[in-house]
Amino acid sequence: MTYRRWGAVTTVSELKRHQQLRLRAVFALGNMTTIAIRPLLKMRIIALARWTLWPDDRRPTHLLFETNWSGSDQTYIPDFGRIMPIQWQSIWGATVGFPGAVPTTGLVDLVDVLDAGVGHFWTDYDNGATTQTVAQALALRPEVERFVQDTAGASAAEFHQRWHELLLKVHRLV
Amino acid sequence: MGEVLILTPVRPGQVQSLRVYLNGLPRDATPAGPGAPPSAVPQSPFTGVLPPTHFARFVVIELDQRPQLLFSSRFDGTVKEYLRALAATAEAQVIWSHCQVTEDGAAPDHGQLERHLCDPGHQFRSQYVVGAFPTQLSVHQINAALTLRAQLSRLATRAAGLDQWALAHEFRQLPAIRQLLSR
Numbered sequence: 518m519t520y521r522r523w524g525a526v527t528t529v530s531e532l533k534r535h536q537q538l539r540l541r542a543v544f545a546l547g548n549m550t551t552i553a554i555r556p557l558l559k560m561r562i563i564a565l566a567r568w569t570l571w572p573d574d575r576r577p578t579h580l581l582f583e584t585n586w587s588g589s590d591q592t593y594i595p596d597f598g599r600i601m602p603i604q605w606q607s608i609w610g611a612t613v614g615f616p617g618a619v620p621t622t623g624l625v626d627l628v629d630v631l632d633a634g635v636g637h638f639w640t641d642y643d644n645g646a647t648t649q650t651v652a653q654a655l656a657l658r659p660e661v662e663r664f665v666q667d668t669a670g671a672s673a674a675e676f677h678q679r680w681h682e683l684l685l686k687v688h689r690l691v
Numbered sequence: 692m693g694e695v696l697i698l699t700p701v702r703p704g705q706v707q708s709l710r711v712y713l714n715g716l717p718r719d720a721t722p723a724g725p726g727a728p729p730s731a732v733p734q735s736p737f738t739g740v741l742p743p744t745h746f747a748r749f750v751v752i753e754l755d756q757r758p759q760l761l762f763s764s765r766f767d768g769t770v771k772e773y774l775r776a777l778a779a780t781a782e783a784q785v786i787w788s789h790c791q792v793t794e795d796g797a798a799p800d801h802g803q804l805e806r807h808l809c810d811p812g813h814q815f816r817s818q819y820v821v822g823a824f825p826t827q828l829s830v831h832q833i834n835a836a837l838t839l840r841a842q843l844s845r846l847a848t849r850a851a852g853l854d855q856w857a858l859a860h861e862f863r864q865l866p867a868i869r870q871l872l873s874r
Contacts, residue, residue: 523746525748527748527750527752527761529752529753529754540818541818543819544818544819547819547821548819554821557821558821558823561823563821563823564746564822564823564824565745565746565765565820565821565822565823566820566821567696567763567817567819567820567821568817568818568819568820569696569815569816569817569818570818571698571754571815574816574818578755579754579755581696581752581761583748583763585746633750633751633752633753634750635748635749635750636709636710636713636714636748636749636750636751637713637714637716637718637735637748637749637750638718638735638746638747638748638749639718639734639735639737639738639744639746639747640744640745640746640747641738641739641743641744641745641830641834642745642830642833642834642837643834643837643838646833646834646837648823650837650840651823651824651833651836651837652823652824653840654833654836654837654839654840655824655825655828655833655836657836657839657840657843658836658839658840661839661843661868661871662871665868665871665872668859671859673855673856673858673859674855676855676858676859676862677855677858677859680850680858680859680862684847684850690840691840691843691844691847
């Protein structure tokens with residue numbers, strides 16, 4: 518489901534027996550380093566993903582998964598599965614009915630079945646914000662701050678020159 | 692940045708009416724078209740009432756064949772401050788009136804709902820959270836960066852038609868730049 522420009526998925530998966538140690542290890546590793554998820558973050562589509570073991574992490578029976586992203590509903594899960602098949606396998610391999618990350622058609626079908634969507638969703642980010650525009654805006658800001666500092670008191674001609682240099686540097690961010 | 696996930700059992704026979712209520716709340720719907728004005732996008736009743744929210748959701752899920760209301764949020768401020776503000780809203784009181792909050796199943800009042808939400812026994816810790824944006828950034832800081840980007844993009848589009856004096860003047864008159872300069 519898409520709300521404004523944000524997609525939202527909520528799934529509940531039953532865990533296979535005796536998977537708590539494996540999942541705790543995967544999550545502990547994920548909390549220590551972002552190396553495994555860098556390809557996903559580089560796509561600038563996913564905004565948030567949250568995995569929760571229920572009823573607790575000592576004897577879990579279910580895995581809750583919530584995610585928000587911006588972009589096409591049709592490509593988010595397939596892209597996720599294609600780019601990070603090992604990461605998907607390492608988490609969802611512990612759940613009942615997981616068909617494997619690739620080919621992604623099985624994965625998409627599974628998410629369709631499991632997805633409870635959301636009843637009500639909101640974000641206080643400006644209307645029209647996406648993961649990509651937020652990432653661009655956050656990268657742009659320090660460049661502009663530096664530009665403002667560097668051009669304080671500059672003549673119009675010098676400002677004009679520096680402006681063009683700035684645009685060359687940040688044209689992918691605006 | 693605060694993070695909370697609360698699960699509450701839905702009372703028997705209340706699932707459908709809870710779903711209808713949640714779906715009927717004004718939501719952050721997709722604008723009618725690319726040019727639709729912001730006013731065409733209805734706001735969530737929680738926007739501007741609770742501390743700034745990055746992402747939040749209410750959803751009814753089935754856990755062990757029992758319906759549960761899942762509420763999760765990532766927000767600015769403390770968990771307690773956020774949940775107290777949530778419990779004070781009329782919408783939250785209606786939402787949780789469909790759930791097993793009080794012992795006799797009656798709709799909770801403000802105080803009962805606040806105690807329920809703030810009870811750590813009802814809050815669940817997520818084992819793994821991945822966010823695209825640095826956790827130290829507030830909603831206000833993210834929106835300020837978006838505003839700066841939007842204003843700079845518009846100026847860049849029309850800069851070719853401006854002489855060097857007008858360009859410098861217009862740049863320094865951008866509200867987001869004036870804010871930077873005033874710091």
